[in-house]
Amino acid sequence: MSSSDQNTPRGPIDSSRIPRYAGPATFARLPRLDEVGTADIAVVGVPFDSGVSYRPGARFGGNAIREASRLLRPYNPAQDASPFALAQVADAGDIAANPFNINEAVETVEAAADELLGTGARMMTLGGDHTIALPLLRSVAKKHGPVALLHFDAHLDTWDTYFGAEYTHGTPFRRAVEEGILDTEALSHVGTRGPLYGKQDLTDDEKMGFGIVTSADIYRRGADEVADQLRQRIGNRPLYISIDIDCLDPAHAPGTGTPEAGGMTSRELLEILRGLSSCNLVSADVVEVAPAYDHAEITAVAASHTAYELTTIMSRQIAESRAAAQ
Numbered sequence: 001m002s003s004s005d006q007n008t009p010r011g012p013i014d015s016s017r018i019p020r021y022a023g024p025a026t027f028a029r030l031p032r033l034d035e036v037g038t039a040d041i042a043v044v045g046v047p048f049d050s051g052v053s054y055r056p057g058a059r060f061g062g063n064a065i066r067e068a069s070r071l072l073r074p075y076n077p078a079q080d081a082s083p084f085a086l087a088q089v090a091d092a093g094d095i096a097a098n099p100f101n102i103n104e105a106v107e108t109v110e111a112a113a114d115e116l117l118g119t120g121a122r123m124m125t126l127g128g129d130h131t132i133a134l135p136l137l138r139s140v141a142k143k144h145g146p147v148a149l150l151h152f153d154a155h156l157d158t159w160d161t162y163f164g165a166e167y168t169h170g171t172p173f174r175r176a177v178e179e180g181i182l183d184t185e186a187l188s189h190v191g192t193r194g195p196l197y198g199k200q201d202l203t204d205d206e207k208m209g210f211g212i213v214t215s216a217d218i219y220r221r222g223a224d225e226v227a228d229q230l231r232q233r234i235g236n237r238p239l240y241i242s243i244d245i246d247c248l249d250p251a252h253a254p255g256t257g258t259p260e261a262g263g264m265t266s267r268e269l270l271e272i273l274r275g276l277s278s279c280n281l282v283s284a285d286v287v288e289v290a291p292a293y294d295h296a297e298i299t300a301v302a303a304s305h306t307a308y309e310l311t312t313i314m315s316r317q318i319a320e321s322r323a324a325a326q
């Protein structure tokens with residue numbers, strides 16, 4: 001039983017009493033999981049970036065997001081909700097994965113996710129590079145069956161192998177389709193753009209069942225229409241949202257490993273997410289924040305607000321299903 005079943009959830013440290021820049025950072029200044037016992041939503045870091053094909057550094061992403069999240073406040077007006085009052089959200093710390101053995105790291109992440117999901121929590125994961133989406137999806141599918149996937153990214157990440165390696169940050173979603181852990185009726189990439197290896201990349205991707213909303217589609221059609229279309233495709237299927245921060249334009253997210261020009265704004269990303277607030281979001285990740293290339297925490301701030309919107313969607317649903325069960 002989560003602590004929020006018994007009493008009101010323990011929220012963030014009050015920034016009007018203890019300055020928000022004081023003390024070690026947890027996500028949004030929330031309590032640690034060991035301080036509350038169990039949580040409805042576990043925010044967990046995965047400091048792993050051995051799967052990258054270009055600039056490394058996403059292993060430091062989770063902690064950069066936690067640092068940048070000190071300024072988040074308890075009420076989210078865009079979704080008219082106080083996410084940390086509706087559900088117990090807690091920072092579960094980091095999953096320690098082997099940086100020298102990708103296959104072992106993938107197993108470690110899956111096992112740790114099994115453990116967290118096994119407590120009844122939903123996961124809000126802070127990456128890490130995109131390799132980690134595969135073990136996270138495996139774990140989520142063990143619990144919910146094949147899930148709908150919304151994948152925000154400049155890239156398809158459905159390539160086959162890199163240097164013969166199956167588990168990399170450019171290949172998690174091809175592996176996931178091969179393993180049958182995704183609901184192929186409801187797969188979408190959002191924010192796709194940039195040069196590919198060949199036209200075949202798109203043909204292969206389409207065969208796997210993915211639909212694509214390009215970055216230019218968002219610019220032309222607007223966030224509301226895009227969110228409506230995605231919502232219709234997803235329906236009430238259990239949904240996983242994976243957000244590679246490089247879905248944003250490098251102007252909005254310079255701190256990432258494989259930047260591509262011509263991306264959406266952080267405003268567009270947040271608005272699309274808010275338009276999905278009625279979806280059955282079972283877990284989510286925000287990955288590929290590489291702070292060494294960041295400036296003035298631009299990327300980490302965008303990522304912290306992205307995780308905040310995702311957490312709000314989950315906590316609203318937790319509160320709604322609790323109310324419906326009473």
Ligand SMILES: N=C(N)NCCCC(=O)O
Binds near residue numbers: 054130157258
């Ligand atoms: N950023 C992620 N996840 N993938 C990008 C892979 C692009 C490439 O190496 O061609």
Ligand SMILES: [Zn+2]
Binds near residue numbers: 258288
């Ligand atoms: Zn990407």
Ligand SMILES: [Zn+2]
Binds near residue numbers: 153
């Ligand atoms: Zn990616």
